Amino acid sequence: MxxxxxxxxxxxxxxxxxxxxxxxxxxxxxxxxxxxxxxxxxxxxxxxxxxxxxxxxxxxxxxxxxxxxxxxxxxxxxxxxxxxxxxxxxxxxxxxxxxxxxxxxxxxxxxxxxxxxxxxxxFKPVKTKEDTLESFTPEEIKMLLSKVDEYSYKGFRDRVIIYVLLDTLVRCSELVSIKRKNVDLKAGFITLESNDTKTKKGRSVPISNKTLKLLKEYIGITDDYRSEYLFLTYEGELLSDNTVRRSLAEIGEKAGVNKRVSPHTFRHTGALFYILNGGDPFSLQKILGHSDMSMVRKYIQMTNTDVKKQHNIYSPLNNVFK
Structure with a gap:
């Protein structure tokens, strides 16, 4: 060398x-x-x-x-x-x-x-392989959740965080900035304020019923802290993004998932699952908060297995031989 x-x-x-x-x-x-x-x-x-x-x-x-x-x-x-x-x-x-x-x-x-x-x-950024973004499989997500102790405060909080990351596709910095007032349990939305987003543009992200149920319980548990922020430490202090990253990495190590277990991997995974479940790229773009559709394309890179499953469902021959 x-x-x-x-x-x-x-x-x-x-x-x-x-x-x-x-x-x-x-x-x-x-x-x-x-x-x-x-x-x-x-x-x-x-x-x-x-x-x-x-x-x-x-x-x-x-x-x-x-x-x-x-x-x-x-x-x-x-x-x-x-x-x-x-x-x-x-x-x-x-x-x-x-x-x-x-x-x-x-x-x-x-x-x-x-x-x-x-x-x-x-000088410019060097060329990279197109397929550089990892995603979890459904089985790997279940493995991660199985290693979370939901009967402790930290464990239950981390479970809620995983659900929110996967369901709303928010960035880690956006996650820890969410305020309690920004969570609309009735309408099923979380509002991200412009000062807390990477693009400095506010947006609303939808929440599924499964996540809503967990959030409602978590908000009730943390009500006594009297904090304006949603995700808190056991002592009631604002949770840092580094703490979230460390907690997820520890869960990944316990579960034996040989991929990078990080907030961003959940964001990639959620975007891919959204498309595989029949979602359209235009609504996905709005949820992700991207102004450029080329960035959305990077988030939804599919494996050959993913493509095969989609083809079985949407093959043109299905319209011929119904």
Missing amino acids: SKKPKIRMYSKKGINVPNQSNQEELSIRTLFDLFLTEKSIEGLSERTIYDYNVHFDYLMNFLGEDITNTQCNKELFRSYIAYMLHEKGLSPVTANVRIRTIRAFLRYCYLNDYIDVAIHEH
């Missing part, structure tokens, strides 16, 4: 850096702080800002030290991509999450004249 590239490879001692003496010299750490400030003003969620910081730290670890805007060039960032893929062995999907953050940052620097060259246009 080759050694990790050092920042000196990209300094004036190595690759010749274009002369940008007409610009004020600023560290990229300082520029990234300015970038985050602008993103905060735009209304990005705390979770997204946190993720941006994490992704930037990965870049800084690669560089080994802070650099200035005058040292930035496309070769540096292409080397960073190669490092993630070939030395760290990251999957294209993981690498792309970090690449998108860095591209957004460099675009900000270019548009605000901190760098002269549109470096972000010289």
